[in-house]
Amino acid sequence: MRTAPENLTTLLAAFAQGDRSAAEEALPLVYEELRRIARRRRWQWGGQEAPHTTSLVHEVYLHLSAGHSEPWASRAHFFHFASVAMRNVLVDHAKHIQRVKRGGGLQRVELNEQARISEQRSVELLALDEALSTLGAQEPRLLQIVECRFFGGLTVEETAEALAISPASVKRGWDTARAWLFHHLRGGHSDESQSVG
């Protein structure tokens, strides 16, 4: 990851300007770093404990920025950026679980309790991800708040800093988003073509 920060600096700057495709482009760099750190921790913990997502984002940031005397990227922007990466990692994983299940890779294995829970979680996560995309298409700000709070595990204050909005707006938006997503997931109508505004 020695050369990554240079690249990331440019991409993060573009991301900060609202260019979400920059995030897509830079994701593999963060993604690898997330894996590396989580993997190391998992070995340390023997897989017994799950890392808390907030500290994972912090650790990734600290690692990537280490050795750079000048701030190579805004910490705030990085937090949102890493949260998006986390969402992708988790959704990928959930899709993978579904693929394995469909592909019959585990068909003859009697699924144990843990595997069934994983499988159930992956279904929920994919549904939530889809609902979130619907929400994001209509209200990008609420999407960002959910990414930071839920996937990135950021606090209200960190989210406010990352998105350059007030903590009060974060709290409000987070409430609205949760109520909307929950309603949506429970089968509430969300016909996008229908004008409701």
Next chain:
Amino acid sequence: MSLNRLDELFHAARAMPASEWRDFLTRECRGDQHLSATLLAMLQTEGEAFSWFDEAEDSLRLFWEKALPETLGPYRVLRRLGSGGMGTVYLAEGFGRTLAVKCMRWEGAELLRRFLDERQSLSRLDHPGIARFLDGGRTPAGEPYLVMEYVEGEPLSAWQRSGRIVAERVKLFRAVAEAVEYAHGHQVVHGDLKPNNVLVTASGQPKLLDFGVAKLLDRQEAPGAEARSGPLTPAYAAPEQMAGEPISPLTDVYGLGALLFELLTERRPAGNEQLLPGEADAWLAGIVGRALRTDRAERYQSVSAMLQDLREWEAGRRTLPTA
């Protein structure tokens, strides 16, 4: 659609008593029934939504554990299969197949050196009764891992409990012994034969797991307490192993004796315990007894010799009355 408006209306309504929501929404949504219905539902289920998210956040954290550390070299870790005295086994996939990856708990230069030495001979083992050794590497933390064929089957300990007749048990045991005989022919000793290291597939094929692993972990430089906390299971380990001596093919003869003992009696052998009268006929009891001798010189000197006696019994030439 503006969710900004949704956000505004949601928060404006929240500040009011529930009895006023309907009127407020009817007025503000100006005939947009979809919006007012959505908002009303959101307001009514708000508490439920928040607790749902609290739970979702908790499960997300647990999900992380599985989501992130998903690769080991070229292998993708699917889930954890279990942990044992010597490490953790993961179900993984790579090169289009499903595999078992065993990460060993111990590290150190000595283990790594042995591991590299042993890898070659392990990879030569190709027998239907042996879970194939496929590859090995090191985790980012430096711990060695072994990649093996993933076997779907039930442990011998469970298999033997489901009402098998003696002939069936002996037949399965013979298949296990033949796999060990094959490995000995390739200069590989198992060293840790026990019911949990034998899986029986749906077609009735026994598969031996962890071939050669005991030798890898047979650390002569660390005898005593640390060695005893290792993978050895006292009921199945040969006396010389318990004494910290190096393992040999005769170690496996002892291990096979212990396996046969348990297959016939469904209890673990304690020390060099003999079969009780009525537990097996004298010939089989004799085979078990000879394999379980404390003194190596008195044991069968090879698995082949043990197999020979077993085949005699199977051919019906040695069906003696119960001891």
